[in-house]
Structures are given as C-alpha cells and as structure tokens.
Amino acid sequence: MTPQEVKQYILEFVEYMNRKRAQINYNSVQAHIESQLNRKVPIRTIRRYGKSCGLKWRKTRQMTAHDADDDYWTAISEFRKLLREINKDQLIFIDEVAIYSTMVPRRTLVASGQQPLILVQEPSAYAKRFDFIAAINGSQPIACGTFTSEQRVSLRVKGFRQKVINQWITDVLAPVINQLGIKDLYLICDKSSSHNRVSMMQALRAGKCYRVKNILHMPTGSAKYISPLDNPLWHSFKETIRNKHPLILFDIPAVLSQTFYSLSRSQVSKK
Template sequence: MYHFYVLADDDYWTAISEFRKLLREINKDPLIFIDEVAIYSTMIPRRTLVAPGQQPLLLVQELSAYAKRFDFIAAINGSQPIACRTFTPEQRVSLRVKCFRQKVINQWITDVLAPVINQLGIKNLYLICDKSSSHNRVSMMQALRAGKCYRVKKNLHMPTGSAKYLSPLDNPLWHSFKETIRNKHPLILLDIPAVLSQ
C-alpha cells in the first residue's frame, strides 16, 4: 500500500509558482543566481551493499564532524557560470571565519562578482539568492556599488526552502559536487580540488 504525503502547504507551492512566473517574464541572461555550499573531506556514501543481517560499516580517516570543510560560492546567469571561489580550511582560518558570513559574501561580491557583471555588458540584471541571513538585500547592493557595478536592478530572494526547485546552482551543481565526493570515498584531502575541477 502506498501513502502519499503533502510535502508542504498550498502557500509554499503557490509562492514557488509565483516566483517561477516572475523569472519566466525576464529573459534568462539578466538573472544572476548566487549560492554557497560546504563540502566536507569526509562525505561517506549514502548507500552501500551489506550482507543480510550485517551492520553497514564504513571506514573513515576522521569523523565527519571534524572533517575539513571546503566552502564554495558561485554565481551563474541563465547561460553560463560567471564567477566562483573556493575557500579552503586554511583560508578560513586566516580570515578568522568559520563559514560564509555576510562580510565574506559582500567582500566576494565587491572584489569578484561586480567586475564580472560589468564585463557581461547586460543592463537591468536581477541578483537572485536564498533567504540566508548572510544575504541582506541592502548590504549586497552596497557591495555591488562598492565594486562600481550599477547594472543590477534588483535583488530578489527566493521563497524559503525553494532553492532546490528554482536555483540552477543548488540541485544540479552543488548536488553533483557532493555526490562526486561520496562516490570517490575514501578520498585523501589533497585529492578534493582535483576531483572537483573535473
């Protein structure tokens, strides 16, 4: 017997539908999605083969709670990836940050994203991101202005919990990064950049 559960209420799906409708009204090239993800050096496979009656056992070099973390931030428009950056564990230590915070994201926007947006030659762009606390609309627009970028017309936040349905970064790209790491388990820490560059 199959049971079907409603994933969320009607308001959730209505918000996603309305946001998709808004995006369809705009040409794909002026849409710039930004997102961040953390990938750990120890990401064990989610599925494994086990003999009947036996417990699954995976050997790891370190517990995932203490695994080294690589942080990625990227921007993609409707037709191409336009900017990205990787933060290694050592870089995060030197910056004295544990993860992506508003300050780090805004600095990346000013230093990396703003010049790239200017080179695109497209006006009236929309910067689209999730509702993370580090994605403050006003400070992101100030970061763009600090980078001498005046082409972004508006900063849009996707409805809560909808990035996997709306963002081309969230599901296709970040998910494939994580699955690549899981499929190559166990990995040596030095192998991660080479694996992800493929």
C-alpha cells in the same frame, strides 16, 4: 461495534488524523474508541473492522509545514512567474554549500564474500569542512569560491557570513558580471541573513559593477523548487566530488573550482 460506530470511530477518525498529517496506529484508534464508547474493545476486533474499512499500512513520507501551506505554494508560483517574465540570460543565481574532505562514493562493486568498505584518512564526522559559493548565469557556471577552515579561524567566523560573501561579490563576482556584457541583470538568492540586499548591492558597486538591476530573494524554504543550484546541481556536484575520493587536502579548493566549471550546460539548465 455497530456499522455506524465503525464508520465514526475507526474510519472517520483515521481520515481525520490523515488530514492532520499525523501518524496513527491501531493502539491510538483503540484508545479513541474506548474513550468515546466508555467500554473495552479488543484490538484484534478493531484491526478486523479496520481491514473491512479498507485501512492499510503504508510507508510514511515526510512533509514540512511549508509543504502543507497554500500560501507557501502561491508565493513560489508567483516568484516563478516573475522569473519567467525575465530573459534567462539576465538571471544570476548564487548559493552556498558545505563540502567535506572525506566524502566517499555511495556505491562500489563488491565481489562475493567481500565487504563494501572504503579506506579513509579520517571518519566523516571529523572531516574538514570547506564552504563553497557559486554563481550561474543562464546555462553556464560563471563564478565560484572556497572558504577554508583556516580562513574561518582567521576571520573568527563559523561559515559564510555577510562580510565574507560581500567580499567575494566585490573581488570575484562583480568583475565576472562586467565581462558578461549583459545589462539589467537580476541576482537571485535565498533569504539567508548573509544575503542582505543593500550590502550586496554595495559590494557590487565596490567592484565597479553597475549591471545588476535588482537582487531578488526567493520565498523562504523554496530554493529546491526554484534555484537550479539547490536542485539538482549541488547533488551532481557533490556526487562528482565523491567519485574523486580520496582527495588531497591541499588540492580540494582547486578540485571544487575545476568540478564546478566543468559542469555541462545541460546539467546547469536542468531545472
């Protein structure tokens, strides 16, 4: 291959595929070269040319379509700017997370010749799911609730649906907000279909709470970049639960509540 062919059909082709965020290997490069030059080129030759061009094998990293979208990052930037213009104590973030009855610690000390095995009552795949909802204000956890599998069966729902969340807002969150004594609050949540702005505001009013000025939805798929609950608070929360293994099924709702309220201000404010 001539230097120009190497540049055009190897280097520039790999650069093109990299910009497309697509996986590329020497078999793909070989197929491209042979289709363009209409002749066979040994893959060993292509590897040699690739090495001379500075091509290297690198471990891949995942990137979603959102991550590559400039409009997505602009929306996140604008939303963050909006939040910075509001006093931190006027912000309330709410979010939900699934917790399972079997969540073993990720690490354990192991002596030489032994295995890192943890005894469980049932495999994680068959563990009971507990749906946990929580709210934080400023640097403090203020409200939470646990929705059990029995409650899901009773209400014939698969998880946190709109009516479940709104009832929690009326019964639990609204009284807590009133106790904060702060006016013109903003409730921040993701764009889940369960988080309907109108019905959530009605749920607050049903709980005699009139201190929330507006409910703001974060841009789609941006919670991990904006909400302190989604990142890194839920991670710390889950790791604490794992380290309490084994859990008694009956005690799990109380354990979840105690763990959430025991989160330190530094953990909550770490954004």
